[in-house]
Amino acid sequence: MQEAAGLSAAITIEPEQHPEEAAASRPLARRAFDCVLSVPAWLAERRRSVYGLAVARYILGIAALATLLANLPFRYALWGSGAAWMNEYYADNAFTSRWLFSAFEDAQSDSQFTALYVLLIALTVCFTIGLKFRIVTPVMWALYVGLLFMNKPVIGEVGDVAWRIAVMLLWFTDASQVWSVDAMLRRRFARMWPAYAPQGGGLISQCFGRSETLGRTRKPVQMLIDGLAHSMPWFTGWQRATIHNLALATLIVQICWIYFSAGTYKTGEAWVDGTAVYYATQLTEFHTFPWLNGLLGSSAIIVALLTFGSVLVQLFFPALIIHPYSRAVALAGILAFHLGIGILMNILWFSLAMVAIDAALVDDRTYRKLAEKCRALFRRRRA
Template sequence: MRGAAGRVRDRWNTFWFRPEPTSTIAVVRIVFGAVATLWTLSQAPDLLAFYGPTGVLATAPPLGTGSWSVLAVSDRAPVLIALWAATLLGAVGVMVGFRTRLATILLLVGVVSFERRNPEILNAGDVLLRNLAFYLLFAPAGEALSVDRRRRARDRFWEFPLAAPWALRLMQIQLSVVYFTTLWEKLQGDLWRDGSAVSYALRVHDIHRFPTPEFVTGSVVLTELLTFGTLLLEMGLAVLVWNRGLRPWVLGGGVLLHLSIGFSIMVGFFTMLMLTTYLTFVPPETARDLVLSARRRWHGRRTRRRSRSPAGGGRR
């Protein structure tokens, strides 16, 4: 019994706390920061309409116990613009890794404040953005491939210090939770159980980027295959993603699923943020090798361009 308990404890500690290279979390930070920057920029055209006192929701909904929002103090135009600017600075700071923890706080405060000012315009992508920003706050996100790293150890910029991965594990668990809850909610409805849900989704024209061919929406066989196939894939992504052998296959299927959804239906930033979460499952060694390989190719191209220029002695 003690031996079994010891093995469980060792596996638990290994999963959460055994130090590993920070290459994966660095790549996740960069991609997440880029998506958060785009999300913040997308708010600018409708900032006052979505969140101002003269907009679509003149009065903010009451905050629950323990909830907070900067816009609960004031949602006048100067405050909105200042909060938007701070959120943008935070998103860019996360992307480049400048004062990474402070930048993450700015981003998180901005996202939470905007979402609580007008929850009626939210979708799953906005919620995932908030959750990932929260997890990133506790991660060693600025330890590699960042301005912070360059300032601390310029000569070791391309190294990836070891750190406990527990915050990265929370992001991975978040992926499973998303698929578990999505699957559970879908199974509560008749349309998913009878195989017709995808047919209805593909016929809501006002949210489509491109019209779906009639032979797809009108085919019982195709729509049932798409509906039940989606449910099976989401179950696989919730459970089988933790199996190392099956992980590339289920994640590959998930990439195809989300790219097809993002291509055909306007789902905001949900597709980009889900694919960002997929990156948390990239092994640190693989992430490190990909980064260093990209660096070598970049330097090789620069060297070739210099050698071909007149100043480098190349032919005219």
């Protein structure tokens, strides 16, 4: 009996430790090292925020399309043959003389200019709906930037800078993976030719890999389907995910820097005493609804809250987006900020560009739940 008791004491099983407690009990240096090692896995595991980037694509495309359609009747006076009043600016504008952005400047007649303008509208529509996103985006971006810089003093604003940065980085992401015509084409090709659907590899591995069922016919058909329906077919799955996530991270760092630098810049006397919003909303050249600006300026408490709130939400935005709960607060605050300056100060295009980038910070599960609720509501209305 004594031997049995001794053996039982020797093999006593320790209670299982919870994973979070085990992680917390590890040394700080080891936890930091584990975090560093988890970065490559986070980058290569899957493409992040695909729904948010699809929303960003829609907002950026609508903003550019609205600018083009609104100025369509005045295109000659702003950029074409009737824009002789801008000759002094053209002489000093070396940007549009570069070949990448000189398409509109090289137009020899009004008909050529109009043809390019209509082409740009068509490319912008394709970008917005996600039709051949990889091919359309760089062409649309170069044409649109070149057009804006031909009359930057009148048409251009700070929102154009944010738009250019966002679209340029968006091209490196798979922003047409969902809610796009490209996604619809992928699903249709998968139903029509399931045997040729990608198996997780890139174009090279799929075309030259051995296939007992398809034989030699896999190569040309797979190349055609990949070229028509799939984005970045020359990279494998983890490579596409890494490029996508790196561009997404760069976009988030860019917007965090914009907000943080804007918050640190607001250090003047008017921002300290809480009256800066009053003076900004009373500028007549920025009035969209004068009566609303006057109503806002009549309350000192509201003016002070908006002044200090705009500084705090911009200054602490990079820190607030780290945790999901604080991220929701930061996104709600920054959305209210952009709605305010867009409506009260007529800074619409900048607000749209920044809201588009902010949309990438919303979790994909939130977009999926919202889409399911919208579909359920639509089905109930049709029933």
